[in-house]
Amino acid sequence: MPYPKKTSSQGKIAEDLAVDLLSHNNYKILERNFHSRFGEIDIVATKDDYLVFIEVKARWSNMFGAPEEAVTPSKLWKIQKTAEYYSSLNPNLPKKLRIDVVALEMEGNNILSSKIITVD
Numbered sequence: 526m527p528y529p530k531k532t533s534s535q536g537k538i539a540e541d542l543a544v545d546l547l548s549h550n551n552y553k554i555l556e557r558n559f560h561s562r563f564g565e566i567d568i569v570a571t572k573d574d575y576l577v578f579i580e581v582k583a584r585w586s587n588m589f590g591a592p593e594e595a596v597t598p599s600k601l602w603k604i605q606k607t608a609e610y611y612s613s614l615n616p617n618l619p620k621k622l623r624i625d626v627v628a629l630e631m632e633g634n635n636i637l638s639s640k641i642i643t644v645d
Contacts, residue, residue, distance in 0.1 A: 538634055539583035540567055543627040546639055552577065555618075561610045564603035568627075569611060576619045578608040583629040592628035593642055601644060 544554055552570040559566045568579040580600070582592035589595070601624065608622050624644040630637040 535583070535585070536581075539629055539631070540581050542583075542629060542636055542639075543568060543579065543581040546627060546641065547579065550641060552579075559607070559611055561607045563606035563610060564600075566604060566607050566611065571619060574619050575621045575623045576608075576612060576615075577623045577625050578604055578611070579625045579627055580604060581627045581629070583631050585631050587630075592630065593626050593640065596626050596644070 540557065544557070547568065547570060548554060550572075552572045554568060554570050556569040557567065559569055566578045567581040570577045570579060580596055582595050584590075584592045604624050608624065612618065612620070612622055626640075626642045626644060628640045628642060630639075
């Protein structure tokens with residue numbers, strides 16, 4: 526069975542679906558694809574009294590494991606540094622920072638399963 530190649534259009538589809546999922550779970554989306562010298566954050570949002578930095582991972586097959594397994598310690602470090610930088614640029618936003626992962630299992634453009642995982 527052929528697996529689709531990762532393309533920017535697939536990434537955009539996954540991020541668009543993640544934004545919908547987050548919005549339905551009371552996240553207020555502030556920004557998408559924020560870049561700094563440390564890295565990129567897919568989605569920046571607020572929820573309750575947190576400034577939340579969201580990494581979106583999608584898989585169209587289980588060949589490489591669950592989507593959330595692709596968020597490595599190195600990736601988390603980059604997100605954390607980028608989050609701290611973003612927070613310093615936006616002092617009016619909540620001071621409590623959090624990293625969440627949206628893990629999507631996909632078939633075509635349809636979600637088979639979705640999870641919002643808070644990283645401890």
